[in-house]
Amino acid sequence: GEDVEQSLFLSVREGDSSVINCTYTDSSSTYLYWYKQEPGAGLQLLTYIFSNMDMKQDQRLTVLLNKKDKHLSLRIADTQTGDSAIYFCAESATSGTYKYIFGTGTRLKVLA
Amino acid sequence: EAGVTQSPTHLIKTRGQQATLRCSPISGHTSVYWYQQALGLGLQFLLWYDEGEERNRGNFPPRFSGRQFPNYSSELNVNALELEDSALYLCASSLGLGQNSYEQYFGPGTRLTVT
Numbered sequence A: 001g002e003d004v005e006q007s008l009f010l011s012v013r014e015g016d017s018s019v020i021n022c023t024y025t026d027s028s029s030t031y032l033y034w035y036k037q038e039p040g041a042g043l044q045l046l047t048y049i050f051s052n053m054d055m056k057q058d059q060r061l062t063v064l065l066n067k068k069d070k071h072l073s074l075r076i077a078d079t080q081t082g083d084s085a086i087y088f089c090a091e092s093a094t095s096g097t098y099k100y101i102f103g104t105g106t107r108l109k110v111l112a
Numbered sequence B: 001e002a003g004v005t006q007s008p009t010h011l012i013k014t015r016g017q018q019a020t021l022r023c024s025p026i027s028g029h030t031s032v033y034w035y036q037q038a039l040g041l042g043l044q045f046l047l048w049y050d051e052g053e054e055r056n057r058g059n060f061p062p063r064f065s066g067r068q069f070p071n072y073s074s075e076l077n078v079n080a081l082e083l084e085d086s087a088l089y090l091c092a093s094s095l096g097l098g099q100n101s102y103e104q105y106f107g108p109g110t111r112l113t114v115t
Helices: none
Strands: A004-006 A009-013 A018-024 A031-037 A043-050 A055-058 A061-066 A071-076 A085-093 A099-102 A106-111 B005-007 B010-013 B019-024 B031-037 B044-050 B053-057 B064-068 B074-078 B087-094 B110-114
Touching: A004 A085, A009 A018, A018 A031, A018 A085, A018 A106, A031 A061, A043 A055, A043 A061, A043 A071, A071 A085, A099 B044, B005 B087, B010 B019, B019 B031, B019 B087, B019 B110, B031 B074, B044 B064, B044 B074, B053 B064, B074 B087
Parallel strands: A009 A106, B010 B110
Antiparallel strands: A004 A018, A018 A071, A031 A043, A031 A085, A055 A061, A061 A071, A085 A099, A085 A106, B005 B019, B019 B074, B031 B044, B031 B087, B044 B053, B064 B074, B087 B110
């Protein structure tokens, strides 16, 4: 079946780079997304990448997509304590029945 | 521009009761999605509505139902509440079918507690 997997935890020091990884199984995915969820809040869309791209940069965020390996990563440069949150990747596809699947989420802890 | 809004923020019910959760999408969005996020778990897809119709449904029992109104706001109803239904219920909206844009924007959620 379709699945989106992420490692559960990541801990980095303030000022270092964070890399959060995600693997997905559906090669028909059209868009891949990264969301951030702070404690007690809803999800905030950070960025997304279309499946025919392999990289997208947006300020401190860099998304890399390896479509052959179905691997997506989010790099946060100069990680700050305010970046501590749960990060979800998600994939969507519109071929046939609509599909939008979220990963399990990675809890990022930034140490001062 | 107002984001996705949900009400109430918190809801406390007892087993066997019914809960009604509400969501208003971003202006111009016709699709509304509902997700359940139980404590410590990821998001589980519940329902998707677009243009007033149910387009897809997750793997939940029929006591989870909903509807979308002509103004695109939506209601999620949970009947015969069980303790395991305690969770954060998130609503999201997006542009509708055929718009080639499927970013979902989330509301702050309704925390449902069943005692």
